[in-house]
Amino acid sequence: xxxxxxxxxxxxxxxxxxxxxxxxxxxxxxxxxxxxxxxxxxxxxxxxxxxxxxxxxxxxxxxxxxxxxxxxxxxxxxxxxxxxxxxxxxxxxxxxxxxxxxxxxxxxxxxxxxxxxxxxxxxxxxxxxxxxxxxxxxxxxxxxxxxxxxxxxxxxxxxxxxxxxxxxxxxxxxxxxxxxxxxxxxxxxxxxxxxxxxxxxxxxxxxxxxxxxxxxxxxxxxxxxxxxxxxxxxxxxxxxxxxxxxxxxxxxxxxxxxxxxxxxxxxxxxxxxxxxxxxxxxxxxxxxxxxxxxxxxxxxxxxxxxxxxxxxxxxxxxxxxxxxxxxxxxxxxxxxxxxxxxxxxxxxxxxxxxxxxxxxxxxxxxxxxxxxxxxxxxxxxxxxxxxxxxxxxxxxxxxxxxxxxxxxxxxxxxxxxxxxxxxxxxxxxxxxxxxxxxxxxxxxxxxx
Amino acid sequence: xxxxxxxxxxxxxxxxxxxxxxxxxxxxxxxxxxxxxxxxxxxxxxxxxxxxxxxxxxxxxxxxxxxxxxxxxxxxxxxxxxxxxxxxxxxxxxxxxxxxxxxxxxxxxxxxxxxxxxxxxxxxxxxxxxxxxxxxxxxxxxxxxxxxxxxxxxxxxxxxxxxxxxxxxxxxxxxxxxxxxxxxxxxxxxxxxxxxxxxxxxxxxxxxxxxxxxxxxxxxxxxxxxxxxxxxxxxxxxxxxxxxxxxxxxxxxxxxxxxxxxxxxxxxxxxxxxxxxxxxxxxxxxxxxxxxxxxxxxxxxxxxxxxxxxxxxxxxxxxxxxxxxxxxxxxxxxxxxxxxxxxxxxxxxxxxxxxxxxxxxxxxxxxxxxxxxxxxxxxxxxxxxxxxxxxxxxxxxxxxxxxxxxxxxxxxxxxxxxxxxxxxxxxxxxxxxxxxxxxxxxxxxxxxxxxxxxxxxxxxxxxxxxxxxxxxxxxxxxxxxxxxxxxxxxxxxx
Numbered sequence: 001x002x003x004x005x006x007x008x009x010x011x012x013x014x015x016x017x018x019x020x021x022x023x024x025x026x027x028x029x030x031x032x033x034x035x036x037x038x039x040x041x042x043x044x045x046x047x048x049x050x051x052x053x054x055x056x057x058x059x060x061x062x063x064x065x066x067x068x069x070x071x072x073x074x075x076x077x078x079x080x081x082x083x084x085x086x087x088x089x090x091x092x093x094x095x096x097x098x099x100x101x102x103x104x105x106x107x108x109x110x111x112x113x114x115x116x117x118x119x120x121x122x123x124x125x126x127x128x129x130x131x132x133x134x135x136x137x138x139x140x141x142x143x144x145x146x147x148x149x150x151x152x153x154x155x156x157x158x159x160x161x162x163x164x165x166x167x168x169x170x171x172x173x174x175x176x177x178x179x180x181x182x183x184x185x186x187x188x189x190x191x192x193x194x195x196x197x198x199x200x201x202x203x204x205x206x207x208x209x210x211x212x213x214x215x216x217x218x219x220x221x222x223x224x225x226x227x228x229x230x231x232x233x234x235x236x237x238x239x240x241x242x243x244x245x246x247x248x249x250x251x252x253x254x255x256x257x258x259x260x261x262x263x264x265x266x267x268x269x270x271x272x273x274x275x276x277x278x279x280x281x282x283x284x285x286x287x288x289x290x291x292x293x294x295x296x297x298x299x300x301x302x303x304x305x306x307x308x309x310x311x312x313x314x315x316x317x318x319x320x321x322x323x324x325x326x327x328x329x330x331x332x333x334x335x336x337x338x339x340x341x342x343x344x345x346x347x348x349x350x351x352x353x354x355x356x357x358x359x360x361x362x363x364x365x366x367x368x369x370x371x372x373x374x375x376x377x378x379x380x381x382x383x384x385x386x387x388x389x390x391x392x393x394x395x396x397x398x399x400x401x402x403x404x405x406x407x408x409x410x411x412x413x414x415x416x417x418x419x420x421x422x423x424x425x426x427x428x429x430x431x432x433x434x435x436x437x438x439x440x441x442x443x444x445x446x447x448x
Numbered sequence: 449x450x451x452x453x454x455x456x457x458x459x460x461x462x463x464x465x466x467x468x469x470x471x472x473x474x475x476x477x478x479x480x481x482x483x484x485x486x487x488x489x490x491x492x493x494x495x496x497x498x499x500x501x502x503x504x505x506x507x508x509x510x511x512x513x514x515x516x517x518x519x520x521x522x523x524x525x526x527x528x529x530x531x532x533x534x535x536x537x538x539x540x541x542x543x544x545x546x547x548x549x550x551x552x553x554x555x556x557x558x559x560x561x562x563x564x565x566x567x568x569x570x571x572x573x574x575x576x577x578x579x580x581x582x583x584x585x586x587x588x589x590x591x592x593x594x595x596x597x598x599x600x601x602x603x604x605x606x607x608x609x610x611x612x613x614x615x616x617x618x619x620x621x622x623x624x625x626x627x628x629x630x631x632x633x634x635x636x637x638x639x640x641x642x643x644x645x646x647x648x649x650x651x652x653x654x655x656x657x658x659x660x661x662x663x664x665x666x667x668x669x670x671x672x673x674x675x676x677x678x679x680x681x682x683x684x685x686x687x688x689x690x691x692x693x694x695x696x697x698x699x700x701x702x703x704x705x706x707x708x709x710x711x712x713x714x715x716x717x718x719x720x721x722x723x724x725x726x727x728x729x730x731x732x733x734x735x736x737x738x739x740x741x742x743x744x745x746x747x748x749x750x751x752x753x754x755x756x757x758x759x760x761x762x763x764x765x766x767x768x769x770x771x772x773x774x775x776x777x778x779x780x781x782x783x784x785x786x787x788x789x790x791x792x793x794x795x796x797x798x799x800x801x802x803x804x805x806x807x808x809x810x811x812x813x814x815x816x817x818x819x820x821x822x823x824x825x826x827x828x829x830x831x832x833x834x835x836x837x838x839x840x841x842x843x844x845x846x847x848x849x850x851x852x853x854x855x856x857x858x859x860x861x862x863x864x865x866x867x868x869x870x871x872x873x874x875x876x877x878x879x880x881x882x883x884x885x886x887x888x889x890x891x892x893x894x895x896x897x898x899x900x901x902x903x904x905x906x907x908x909x910x911x912x913x914x915x916x917x918x919x920x921x922x923x924x925x926x927x928x929x930x931x932x933x934x935x936x937x938x939x940x941x942x
Contacts, residue, residue, distance in 0.1 A: 004770040006542065007529045007551055007648040011684050039766050041815070045788045050769030107788070109774070242815035244824060247654035247763055249684050 002086065002115030004048030009248050010086075012037075016117035017060070017252060019153035020084050021262050023119060024061025026147055026269055027079045034253045035060050037084075037246040042239050046089035046109045054085035056243040060252065066147070067271065068139040070132055077140050078124030089114040090161070100221070113161075119153070125170075125179065133169070133202055138195035141165055145191070146270040146292070158189050165194055167222075169201035171209060180205070181215040185229050188222050196227040204229070277301070281310040294322055295332050302339030308346040316342050320363055337366050344373045357430050358382045384433045388440075391424075391432060395440045398423045409445045417441050449474040454520045454614040454668040461508070461519035468501035468508075468519030472563050475521045479565065479612045482942045485593055487585045488607035490526050492566040493533050497521065504561045517671055518561025523613035525604050526567035527574055528554050528659070529648040533564070537650050538582035539572045541771045541778045541799030551648020552683070553617060553659050553676045560675040565613055568603030572801045573768065574624055574652040576600050577873035580864050581803045588860070589632055591900055591939050595857040598628025598873075601662070605632040608662045610942055615672050616662040621652050622756055623853075623877025625660045626889035630852035630903025633891045633935045635669045635920065636662050638877075640910045641884030642687035644673075645680035651767040653760035654685075656881045664936055666890060666921045670698035673913070689911065697914035701921025704738035708919070709845035712745045714876045720855040722895025726902040727851045730892045733926055734849075734919075744841045744848060748833035752879045753871060755827035755834075758814045759882075762824050764804075765811030771799065806867065835883040842909045847919055850876045852889040852903030880907050888916035890923055891935040901935060 002008070024031050038056035064079035090113060095105025121144065129136045145156045145163055156163040170182035183205070185197045205215055220229040268276075277297065278288050281304075291297050296317045303313035317332065321342075325332045345362050348354040354362065354377070365376030377383065398420050399406045408416035417438055424437045449471060452460070460466045476494050483489060504519040529535050529547035536542040550558070557564060571581035579587045579602025587602045589595040590610040597606035601618030605628030608616045618625040620638035629636025637660045644659040651657060661672035673694050680686045710731060715724060735741050773779040773795035774788070781794035800808070814823035841848055853873055863869040880887040889903040904923060908915035928934055 003775055005529075005547065005549070005776070006535070006537070006545075006650040006770070007547070008549075009647050009683055011682065041766050041769060043769065043772060043789070043792055045772070045774050048770065048775060050772055051766050240817045242766070242812065242817070242820075244762060244766070244815055244820070247685075248651075 001112060002048050003111055004050070010053055010115070010246075012249055012252060013117050016084060016119075017254065018262060019117075019151070020060050020082065020119050021254060021259055022151045022266065023121070023148060023153055024064065024082050025259070025263050025266060026151055027061065027064040027066055027082065027121070029061035029064030029079055029082060031254060031259050032058060032060050032062070032252075033256070034058075034251055036251045037249045038243045039246050040085075041242040044088070045107065046091045046111075046114070048089065048111060048114055052085060052088060053246050053249070055083035059083035060254075066140065066143060068136065068143045070135045070139045073132075075126065075129065075136050075139070077126055077136075080122045080124045082119055082121040085118050085120060087113045087116040087118045125168075134195040134198040137167060137198045138191050141194045142191050143270065150267055150270050150273075152267075158191070161189065164189055167194055167197050167201075169198055169205065170215070171202065171205050180209070181217050183215065183218055183220050183229075185220045185222050186232065190224075193222055193224060193227075197222045197229060200227055200229055273297075281314065283314075287314075291318065294318060296322070299332060299339050299342075303342045303346075306340045306343035308343040309350075312346045312349070313339075313342065316346065316363070320360060324363075324367060335367060336369060337363070341366055341373055348373065348377065352433065353377075353384055354382065355384055355430075355434055357425070358384065361430075382431070384431060388436075391437060392440060394424050394427055394432065395420075395437065395444055398427065399441070399444060406445060409441070409447060412447070414442065414447055417445075417447075450478045450611045450614075452614070453665055454517060454663060455671060457520045457614060458516045458518065458671075461504075462514070462516075468504040468561075468563060469498060471519060472497050472501035472521050472565070475565060475613055478610075482590075482610050482612065485588060485942060486590060486606050486610045486612065487587045488523065488568055488597075488603045488610060488612055489566045490536060490538060490569050490582075490584055490603065491534055493564065494566075496532055497563050497565050500558075500563045504563065507561070515560045515675065517615070517675055519563065520561075520615065521563045521565045521613050522557060522672070523566065523568045523604055523607040523616040524554065524557070524564050525601050525617050525619060526570055527619055527650050527652075528617060529650070530554050530564065530567065533567055535567065535650065536584075537573045538570045538579075538584055539771075539799065539801070539804070540583045541795070542650075542776075543583075543778060545777050547648075549648065552645035552680045554648060556676040556678075557617070562615070562672075562675065568601070568607055568616060570603055571600035571624075572804050573650070573764070574600040574619055574621055574657075575764070575803050575807055577623070577627055577870050578858075578860070578863065579603060579606075579628075580860065581801055583801050586860060589857045589900075590942060591633065591857065595859050595900070596631070598631040598853075598857065600624040601628050601636075604662050605629055605634060605636065608632070608634050608664060609936060609939065614664065615668060617672075617676070618660055618662050619649055619652075620658050620660050620877075620881065621656045621760060622881050623874035625658075625662065626852050626877045626887060626903065626905060627873055629662060629889040630891075630905075631857035631901060633901030633939065634662060634664050635666050635888065635890050635924075636660065637669050637673055637888040637913070637916065638880060638886065639673060639677055639913050640687065640692075640886045641881075642683075642685050643691070643886070643911070643913060644677040645683045645686055647680055647682040651763075653763040654767060655763060656756075656760060658881070665934065666701070666888075666917055666924050667695070667698045669888075670694040670917050673917075687911065692911060692914040694914050694917045697917040698921045701918055701923070701925050703734055703919055703922045706739045706847065706919065707845040708734055708739045708741045709744035709841055709848045710741060711749065711841075711848050711850045711876075712743050713747065713749045714850035718854050718872060718875070719851065720895060720897065722897045723851050723853070723855060723902050725896060726893035727849075727904065730904050730923060730927075731849070733923065737922055737926060742845060744845060746834075746837035746841055746848075746879070748830060748837045749879045751830045752834055752882055753875055755830035756874075756878045756882060757810070757871060758823050758827035759831065761807040761811030762814045762827075763811065765808045765815065768800075768804065768808055771796065803867070831882045834879050838879070838883045838885055838907075838909070846908070847915055848907040849919075850905045850907075852876060852905040856895045856898055856900035856902060876905055883910075885910045886913040886916050888920050890920040892923065892927060893935065894938065 035058040059081040061082035093104035096103030170180040528551040578596035579599040604616035609632035625636040663669040892904040
C-alpha cells in the first residue's frame with residue numbers, strides 16, 4: 001500500500017511479474033526479454049505520488065490473441081499488449097447528483113489499493129464485428145475473466161473493481177479504408193455493462209454520423225441506470241503525462257528459462273476445459289454456460305472427482321445448492337459445504353440409504369452446521385425404510401384407506417399409484433423407499 | 449574533547465576512559481557556543497541525543513559487542529527521514545513533518561550506536577551549492593562567517609568544520625557532499641551509486657542521489673561510510689555486493705605505482721588560480737610519492753553540467769509532485785470553498801522556494817511531449833558518453849583527479865541571483881554522479897588569494913570506493929606532515 005511518503009521507494013513485486021507472464025503466455029503473447037517501468041505524471045488526490053508507475057513503450061507482454069465464440073462463430077481478438085502498473089487509490093465523491101467530482105460537496109480517498117499491482121490488457125481493434133460488436137465485446141471480457149481466474153492471478157470480481165474495462169468503439173462505413181474516430185468509455189464494471197455500453201455507443205455514433213456529424217475523440221462515462229454514456233474529459237484538452245523511465249526501479253529481464261518454467265506450469269485453460277467437460281458430462285452448450293455462469297464448474301468437477309456421477313453432481317449444485325446460495329446472497333463456493341460432502345450424500349443416495357427427499361434434508365442439516373452428512377443422517381434419524389415387512393404393512397394400510405385410487409390401479413390406470421405412493425411417503429414421514437413402495441403397490445394390485 | 453577524531457572518540461568510549469554521554473554533552477555545549485554564528489542545524493535534538501548516548505553506554509555496560517563508532521555523535525542531514533525528529537528538507541512545505549519511519553541510513557546509524565545530535569541545514573530539497581536556498585536559515589562557513597559552506601549539504605559540512613560534530617551525513621546529487629567538504633576544508637565522499645541506500649532519503653533526482661559521509665579526516669569518513677553503506681532490498685537500485693574495503697584502504701594510504709589521470713578538461717577559464725596552484729602542487733606530491741601521473745581527456749565532461757540540468761530537474765519535477773497538501777505537510781487555502789486542485793496549486797506556490805520552482809518548471813518542460821527527445825532524451829545520451837569517457841579513462845589509469853571546485857567558498861549572497869554562476873560550482877563533481885562512480889574530496893591546502901580551503905577530487909570506478917580512500921589517505925598523510933597539522937587547525941577560532 002502506497003501513501004507516497006517522502007523518501008519511500010517502490011520495489012517490483014516478483015509475484016506480479018510472474019502472474020503477468022502467466023497471463024501473457026495464456027494470451028499467446030511474446031514476453032519481453034527486457035522491459036522497464038515508466039512514470040506517468042499527473043496530479044490527482046487519489047494518486048499519492050502524483051505519478052503512476054506504469055509501463056509505457058516497453059510492455060512486459062505483447063502481440064498475442066484470444067479466441068472467443070459468439071453464436072457459433074469464432075472471433076480472434078488480437079492482443080496489442082499487456083503491461084503492469086500500480087493501482088491508484090479510490091475516490092468517493094460525496095454530495096452532488098452524479099457521484100463525480102464536479103458538483104460534489106467533498107471527496108474521500110481510500111488509499112488501501114494504491115500501489116497494488118494491476119495488469120492492463122489492451123486489444124488490437126476488433127474489426128468487422130458489425131451488429132455483433134456488443135456480443136463480441138462481452139464474450140471477450142467474459143473469456144478474459146475466466147482465463148485470469150483460471151490462472152489464479154486475480155479473483156476478477158468486477159463488482160469489487162478487481163477487473164475493470166475501458167471500452168473503445170469506432171464506426172467505419174463498409175468498404176472504407178480508414179477507421180472512424182473512437183470514443184473510450186471508462187470503468188465499465190460488469191459484463192452486461194460492456195455489452196450495453198458498446199450497443200449504446202454504436203447507436204449513438206451511427207446517429208451522429210447519419211446526421212452528417214463528426215465524432216469527437218473523448219473519454220465517456222457509462223451510466224448503469226439507463227445504459228447510456230456521456231462525455232468525460234475531451235482528448236483535445238488531454239494531459240501531457242510526461243512519461244519517462246522510472247529511475248527508482250531497475251529493468252525487468254525475465255530469463256527465458258523462467259518463462260518456459262511458467263509456461264510448463266500453466267493450468268488447463270478455460271476453452272480446452274470447456275471442450276473436455278462438455279463431452280465428458282454430455283452437456284448442451286446452454287447447460288455448460290449455466291454451469292459456468294453459476295460458478296459451479298470447479299465445484300462439480302471436484303464432486304465428480306470425489307466419486308459422484310456428473311449428472312448427480314450437477315443436479316445438486318445447480319438446483320438445491322444454487323437456490324440456497326441465492327437465498328443467502330452468497331456465491332456457491334462460499335456455502336459451508338464441500339464437494340466431498342456433496343459426493344458423500346450422493347453416495348448414500350446411490351446406495352439406497354437416502355432418497356432425494358431425505359438427501360435434501362441432509363443438505364439442509366450440513367448447511368445449517370449440524371456436521372458431516374453422516375452425522376446429520378444419524379442426528380436427524382434420516383434413513384430410508386426398506387424393511388419389506390414394515391413397508392408391506394404400510395402398503396396394505398394405504399390401499400385399504402384409499403379404495404378409490406386402489407380400484408383405478410386395479411382397472412389399469414397405473415398412474416393412480418402415485419397417490420398411493422404419496423400417501424405411503426406421508427405416513428412414513430418421507431423415510432420409505434418410494435421406488436420399492438411403488439413396486440409393492442403394483443404387485444398387490446395385480447399390475448406387475 | 450571536541451577536537452578529537454571520531455575514531456579516537458570511539459576508542460576512548462570503548463576503553464571506558466569516557467562515556468558517550470560525556471562526549472555527546474561536550475558536543476551539545478559546543479553547539480550552544482557557536483551555533484548562533486554558524487547556523488548549521490535546523491533541529492538540535494539535545495534530549496534525544498543524551499538518551500541515545502545513555503542507551504549506548506548502557507548497552508556497553510551490559511557487555512554488548514559494539515562497532516568502532518558506537519557512542520560517537522553525528523549530525524544528520526535533514527533529507528533523511530527520522531521517526532523521532534522532524535524531517536523538512538529545509539522546505540516550508542514539510543515544516544514540522546515527523547516521518548513515521550527511519551531511513552535505512554538512519555537505521556544503520558542507530559544500529560552502529562551513533563548518536564544523532566540533530567538535523568542539519570541544506571539547500572531546499574538539496575537543490576543548490578551554497579545552502580542559501582534553505583527556507584529557514586543561512587549557514588556560515590566556519591572559515592569565514594561571511595562565506596557560504598557549500599551545498600546542498602552545507603549544514604553538515606559547517607557542523608563538522610565547526611567541531612559541532614565529528615561526523616555528518618550528506619547526500620550528493622551533483623556534488624552536494626564533495627563541494628561543501630572542499631570549501632570547508634574537510635573530507636566528503638560520494639560512494640558508488642547504489643552503494644548506499646536511498647530508502648528514506650527524500651528524493652531530489654533518483655538516478656543521481658547518493659548518501660555519503662563527512663568527516664575531518666579520511667579514516668573517520670571511511671568508518672562512517674562502512675557503518676551505513678551496503679545492500680538494502682528496499683532500494684531497488686541498491687547494489688547487492690559487499691561494501692568495498694574502505695576502512696582498510698584509509699588505514700594504508702599508498703600510491704606507489706598507482707596510475708593517476710589528471711582530467712584535462714577541468715582547468716583553465718573559470719578556475720581560481722589559487723585553486724589550480726594547490727591542485728598542481730598535489731599532482732607533484734603524488735608523483736613524489738611514486739604515482740605515475742598522466743593527462744587524460746574526457747571530452748564529454750564538457751557537456752556534463754548542461755545535461756545534468758536536464759536530467760536532475762526532470763526527475764525532481766516528478767519526485768516533488770507528491771507535495772500536494774493531501775496527506776502531509778503544508779496545506780494552504782483549504783477553506784471549504786476551493787477544489788483540491790486549487791489547494792494543491794496554492795500550497796505548492798507558498799511551500800516551495802524559487803530555486804525549487806525553477807527546477808520543477810525546467811524539468812516539466814524538458815519532459816513535455818514534443819521536447820522530450822531534444823532535452824531529456826539527448827541528456828541521457830550525453831550521460832552514456834560520460835560513462836564511456838570514464839570507462840575509457842579507467843583502462844589507462846586507476847584514478848582520475850581534479851580540483852573539487854573551480855573556486856573557494858564565495859561570499860554569501862554573491863551568486864544568489866545568478867543561478868548559472870551557482871551551477872558552475874558543481875562543474876567538476878557532476879560527471880561522477882552522471883556515471884555513478886565513486887569520488888571523494890580531500891583538503892589539499894589554502895588558496896593564495898583568500899586563504900580558504902581547496903579540495904582535491906579523486907574519482908574511481910564504480911565499486912572501487914576503496915581506491916578513493918587509499919589515495920586520499922596518502923595525500924592527507926603527506927600534506928599533514930608538510931603542514932605539521934591538519935588543515936582545519938589553520939581555521940580561525942570561532
